[in-house]
Amino acid sequence: xxxxxxxxxxxxxxxxxxxxxxxxxxxxxxxxxxxxxxxxxxxxxxxxxxxxxxxxxxxxxxxxxxxxxxxxxxxxxxxxxxxxxxxxxxxxxxxxxxxxxxxxxxxxxxxxxxxxxxxxxxxxxxxxxxxxxxxxxxxxxxxxxxxxxxxxxxxxxxxxxxxxxxxxxxxxxxxxxxxxxxxxxxxxxxxxxxxxxxxxxxxxxxxxxxxxxxxxxxxxxx
Amino acid sequence: xxxxxxxxxxxxxxxxxxxxxxxxxxxxxxxxxxxxxxxxxxxxxxxxxxxxxxxxxxxxxxxxxxxxxxxxxxxxxxxxxxxxxxxxxxxxxxxxxxxxxxxxxxxxxxxxxxxxxxxxxxxxxxxxxxxxxxxxxxxxxxxxxxxxxxxxxxxxxxxxxxxxxx
Numbered sequence: 001x002x003x004x005x006x007x008x009x010x011x012x013x014x015x016x017x018x019x020x021x022x023x024x025x026x027x028x029x030x031x032x033x034x035x036x037x038x039x040x041x042x043x044x045x046x047x048x049x050x051x052x053x054x055x056x057x058x059x060x061x062x063x064x065x066x067x068x069x070x071x072x073x074x075x076x077x078x079x080x081x082x083x084x085x086x087x088x089x090x091x092x093x094x095x096x097x098x099x100x101x102x103x104x105x106x107x108x109x110x111x112x113x114x115x116x117x118x119x120x121x122x123x124x125x126x127x128x129x130x131x132x133x134x135x136x137x138x139x140x141x142x143x144x145x146x147x148x149x150x151x152x153x154x155x156x157x158x159x160x161x162x163x164x165x166x167x168x169x170x171x172x173x174x175x176x177x178x179x180x181x182x183x184x185x186x187x188x189x190x191x192x193x194x195x196x197x198x199x200x201x202x203x204x205x206x207x208x209x210x211x212x213x214x215x216x217x218x219x220x221x222x
Numbered sequence: 223x224x225x226x227x228x229x230x231x232x233x234x235x236x237x238x239x240x241x242x243x244x245x246x247x248x249x250x251x252x253x254x255x256x257x258x259x260x261x262x263x264x265x266x267x268x269x270x271x272x273x274x275x276x277x278x279x280x281x282x283x284x285x286x287x288x289x290x291x292x293x294x295x296x297x298x299x300x301x302x303x304x305x306x307x308x309x310x311x312x313x314x315x316x317x318x319x320x321x322x323x324x325x326x327x328x329x330x331x332x333x334x335x336x337x338x339x340x341x342x343x344x345x346x347x348x349x350x351x352x353x354x355x356x357x358x359x360x361x362x363x364x365x366x367x368x369x370x371x372x373x374x375x376x377x378x379x380x381x382x383x384x385x386x387x388x
Contacts, residue, residue, distance in 0.1 A: 013379050016303050024294040031263040031286045107264035183264050187282050192272040192333075193343035206332070207346060 037184040041177035044120035046128075052185035053178060054101035055123050057093045065222030066099045067092070070186055070196040073115035073135060074108040074142045081195045082136040085216045090129055098220055102132070105186050105194060106179050111147040116179040118152035121169035122161060130159035232371040241374030244364040245299050248312050251361060253296025258339040259289035269341020272333040273322050291315075302377025305368055313365030316358045323358070327351040 043049075048056045051068075058064065069089070071078040092098040104119055106112035115135065122131035134155050140146035152170050156162075169175070197204045199220055204210060209219045231237055259266040267285030271278060292315070298308040319337070326333055332346040335354045368374070 009380055013303055016301065016378070017298070020294045020297050023297075024290045027260065027293070028287045028290040031260065031290070032283075035263045035267075035286065105264070107262060107268055109262055187264065187267050187271070188278060190271055190278050192268050196343075206343065 035180065035183065037181035038177045041181050042174055043178050043181075044123045044175055045126075046123055047120075047178070048101070051101045052103055052189055053181045054103040054185075055120070055128055056099065056101050057129075058096050058099045061096045061099060064096065064098050065200050065220065066101065067220045068101045068103060068196075068198040068201075070103040070105055070189075070191045070194055070198075072105045072108050072112050072194045073119065073139070074112045074147070075194045076139070076142070078195045079136045079139045081210060082133065084211055084213060086133055086136070088213065088217045088220070090133075092220060093129070098222070102128070103182055103186055103191070104179065105191070106183050107194075109143045111143050111145075113176055113179050114149070114152065114173070115147050116182070117173050117175045118156070118170045120175040120178060121166050122156060122159075124169065125156075125161045125163060125166055127156075127159055127161050131155060131161070134159050228367075232367070237371060238373060238375045241368060241371055242376055244368050245302060245305065245374055245377070248309070248361055248364045248368065249296045249299025251296075252292045252312060252315075253300065255338050256289040256292030256294075256296060259336075260293065262339065263289075265339065265341060266336065269334070269336025272331070272336070272342045273326055274329075274331060275322060275325065299368075301379075302374060303379045305372040305374065305377060305379070309365045309368035309372065313362050313369060316362035316365060319358045320355055320362070323351055323354050327355075 037053075043053070044055065046056055046059070047053055048059060051066075054068065067089070071081070089098075089100055093100050104116035106116050119128060119131055119135070122128050138155065140151065149170050153167055156166055156170070193206075195210070197210065197216075197220075199222060204216075204219050209215045231240070259269075263286050266289055267282045270276065270281040270285040270288070273281075275281075276284065295308050295312050295315070298304050299312065319335070323335055327349070332344050332349050334341050334344045334349070335351075336342065337354065337358075
């Protein structure tokens with residue numbers, strides 16, 4: 001610094017600089033540790049750590065392509081993607097033509113975490129796909145306060161989940177640590193957009209393969 | 223000569239007022255840009271990764287650190303404390319951003335700069351590289367001005383002597 005301050009101001013100046021630096025370091029540390037996953041997180045059924053903590057369908061079917069689907073429940077383009085390709089993916093799962101891994105990311109904010117947690121609760125009831133589909137069909141506006149426990153339980157009820165276990169799971173957010181694990185694994189896998197679809201580890205072509213029913217079906221056939 | 227004209231303006235009647243305006247603009251933009259990102263660290267990390275320049279782990283670290291750093295610089299500039307240093311760091315940041323956006327453009331990536339939140343891969347045709355670069359270039363010029371003429375109106379720090387300003 002080529003500038004200098006008069007005597008009394010100097011202390012205050014350095015104090016302010018020090019405080020700002022402290023805020024930056026402490027804030028960044030909080031963000032860092034807040035986004036770190038946990039090895040002791042409760043994990044929903046059909047989740048595989050080896051598959052980036054994703055919810056896996058057809059884990060044991062041999063010789064089929066692996067389709068990784070990265071989504072955020074609040075992302076409007078994901079709702080469009082589901083409307084176009086949801087049936088194709090469900091069919092591939094039912095006919096055991098592909099191993100499909102759903103990665104429920106949460107980069108759009110807290111309501112994404114609530115939705116991802118509820119989807120995990122639905123997975124425990126073997127209703128992940130139905131919940132997923134119904135949620136996207138009724139996707140509320142982003143971070144508008146609409147995605148809360150009441151809404152998520154009504155989506156569950158709409159697809160026939162009426163257990164007290166599900167309700168408690170949604171209320172308690174018991175899988176929110178797992179949601180962080182999914183996010184951390186997605187970050188390590190260099191997923192930079194939602195939806196992102198990888199077939200056998202290779203990302204589909206964003207220009208041609210994402211929003212065309214035939215092209216998508218062909219792409220996930222491996 | 224343009225530098226002579228700038229010098230004349232900076233040391234003239236309105237120089238320190240322009241300095242104040244520069245401080246508030248650069249500081250305000252940095253503060254807003256940081257603030258809009260600190261609550262969604264995963265998204266911010268995604269935005270940095272999408273430039274495809276840094277190793278993933280370093281990009282993930284920067285995605286968390288950078289928003290807080292921007293907030294810090296913004297506060298110092300708005301208060302008018304350590305103006306020269308903050309302007310230097312802010313200007314350097316803008317140069318890095320311009321380089322990062324330019325390489326993304328040149329390589330034909332389709333990303334959002336993620337400057338004010340958002341970021342990541344976008345549909346081809348939805349990129350705004352030119353306006354992003356022009357905005358950052360304008361901010362870099364303000365930073366340069368503040369670095370050269372850090373004496374401004376209503377700064378919390380009262381500078382009494384400076385090598386730069388007699």
